[in-house]
Structures are given as C-alpha cells and as structure tokens.
Amino acid sequence: MALEIYLDLFSQPCRSVYIFAKKNNIPFEFKKISLLEGQQYGEDFGKINMMRKAPAIRDGDFCLAESVAIMQYLAEKFQTPAHWYPSDLQQRARVNEYLSWQHMAIRMHGSKIFWLRLLIPKIMGVEVPQDKMDGALEDLNGSLKLVEDKFLQDRPFIAGEQVSLADLVAIVEIMQPVGSGLDVFESRPRLAAWRERVRVAVGTELFDEAHKDILAAQEMVKNMDASKMQVFKPKILKLFL
C-alpha cells in the first residue's frame, strides 16, 4: 500500500507536509480532507487520526499525526537532503527550537487572524469587536518580530545558509493571515526577501500551487454556505470570543 497523506491545503501544517513531500519526490497518494466541510469528523478518518486533525499519514499499518513529526519521519525514511533537517548539532538545534516555539506563537497568532478576519464574520454573521482584533494583531506583530529578530537575524534562512523544515513551517504559517487579506510582508522587506528565498528554494511553481487555495480564501469563504458551517460555532465561541 502506498503512503497516504491526508491533506487540506487550507491548513498550514498540511501545506508544509505537501510541499516537503512533493519537493523531495516522495511517492504518496493525496487523500483530500475538506476541513471546512467537517470531513475530519467522519468515521473513516477517525481510524487514521482519532484527534480529527490534518495532516495525517498512513504508511502501511503505521499512522502518524502532527506535521512536525510527519516531516521528521519522512526526512529520515526517505533520506532527504541533509539541509532539511541538518545533522550538525547546533544547526539541528536551531531548527528544533523554531519547530517547538512556533506552535504557541506564529501558528496560534496567524491562525487567529485568519479566523477573526474571514471565518468568524462568515459563520457568526458579525464582525469581530475591534479590541479583540487589535489584540490579535498585536500578538501577530510580536511573533513576526521574533521571527525576524531572533530566528532569522541576518541569516538567509533560519538554520543558516540553506533552507530547512523550520523555514517551511514558518512560511506556511505566515501565509495564513496573508490569505485573509492582511499583507504582513508589505512593511517588512527583510521578511519579504526571506519569503522569496524560501519560495525559490522550494520551487516557485510548487510553492504557488500549494498556496493557491489559501490565497483565494477571501473569495472562497464569501461563497461558502454559512448554514453548513454552524458546527464550528461552539469552537469559535470558546476559542475566540
């Protein structure tokens, strides 16, 4: 049985796994899971990942969730070029440091902006209160500042001279608020330059393909049927409002 990767390219961690697998010519079957349609709650997908989240992989009998773990697994299994997850002690530590930090920082803050700007107004039918939006923006700006000042500094990539899992995970998260119409690169030339380097390193065609859905998010969300998305209401009330 071929490696199956369960993905929805609206999701940031799905994009990093997708790009990594395609870039490294890892053979896999793309199994589409539409998150906004609630397909992650289906019975079949529950057998792949009881946490009901994407991405997830099934490699023979072995199922695995969590994009970071998936990429570490694929890098090792398919012996991808060393720069993705360097073997040098300190370089690897730099990558691991970023992969750890990002969960409760840029991922959280970028996701929130996407929900506050696009999904919540659609599903709840109201704009988010300004103070909440301001607070969320402040958090995102704080995280972006750390990406620039701590993780990148004057290096071309997070771990040094070459692209790694850290840059891949970083870029897909930063693209999420961009998909909601917030151009975080506009006032950040250093970050924009890094984005271009990552885009080139990954392959511009692949990068753009992976981000096609999220960059069309504003239009897609506008055309969605809000009545079919009410299943997300309790989550929204709990997490964001």
Next chain:
Amino acid sequence: MELYLDLHSQPCRSVYLLAKRTGIPFTFKSVDLSAGQQFGEDFGKVSVVRKVPAMKDGDFILTESVAILQYMVEKFPQLVPGHWYPSDLQRRALVNEFLSWQHTALRAHGSKVFWFRAVVPVVTGVAVPKEKMDSALEDLKQTMDLFQSKFLKDSSFIAGEEVSLADLVAIVEIMQPVGTGLDVFEGQPALSAWRERVKKVIGEELFDEAHKSIMNVDFLAKTFQDNGMLEFLKPRINKMFT
C-alpha cells in the same frame, strides 16, 4: 553548560530531570519567575524571548525545552541511553508526535487550570468565574482522556516499553494542575500506574525534589506580594480573559 531554570515551570522540570537523571554536568542558574527576573537585563542577554528554560553551552544559546532535551540527548550519547529518544523510525515518530501535540493540548490546558486555580485568584483577589473554570477543567479532562486513549494506549510508556522524552514532558505538564490540589490521577488507575513507572525510572527522590515548589503553590500569594508582582501580573491576566 548553564541551564536557566525556575522549577515552577513545567518545561524547566523536564530539562532539569533529564540532566540530573543522566548525570549531564550543568550549572543551575535560577530565574525567579515570581519576581519577574525573566524580564531583567541579565536574562535578556541570554534570551530575548524572555522565557525559561534556556541553555547556554559555551557561546551557544538555546531556548525551548523540547529542543534543549533533543540537544542534550544528541550531545551526550555516552550519558543518555538511547531509549530516551529512540533511533527506531516509528518509535521516534511516536515520541515526536507527542512532543508536537502537547504544546497546544496538555501544556496549554494544564497551564490554564494552574493559572485559574493558583495565580488569578491571588492576583485579582477574586475567583475565576465558574463558567470559565468549568470550561478549562473540561478541556483538561478531554486532553487527559485523549492522552490515555491515543498516546498511552496499552503500552507501558508512550513510545512502547521504555521511557522516553515524551513521558518526561507529559509527566511534568500533568503535575502542574496537580500542584494546585487537583488530583487528576484520582479514579484513573492506568494513568496512575504510568505515573509510578515514570517516577521509578526518574527516581522518586529526584522527581519529588523537582516538584517540590509546584506542590507548594500556597506560597505564591505571599511571594507575589513580597516581590511586588501583583500590579505587573494584572494586565497579563486581563489579556488571558479577552
């Protein structure tokens, strides 16, 4: 090697426990969070993120407990037995899967319950509204259920029959709400058995020593007052509720 730690902090405990258990030589550099020392000038030179733990190995500075643990395993193979971070592809994947998941699950919900029960009432003078407390407790319960059904299953430890970094990170996070008097192990024989196994591998004395400060959080009220931290913490707490 210098480890910047405050044992009130879960990720500090996992780093401390691995280093002590395996005999990795280090200097304990105390960063008193209850006195706001993470915001001081000295610590700022170590980490701009202003969080603990942090590691300084010669000129090399590293933050994030998971990264520090992985670094220690890699740097000291002669001290740290392989089971802590197995080289077997699937076992390592299981460890990595847990280490990734825990940030927004066990860690987030355990910390929140800790703050709601032990910190917020002390700083604001009032208990957390029942609805919010119940919601936080429910989140913690669901996370704990998922931890058992997905990560522990029927194995002795998360990655199989031997303890690993995953169990270490799990136990210190679970102990946080326990420190406030919430016994999450009550009525949970499988979870309790796992805890005992992990404690045994770490060493009861070392485990208890690392958890001494968190098991005495009644002192927090006075500590915050003595350190003049109440006014500093108030806006941070308000933000948690908005």
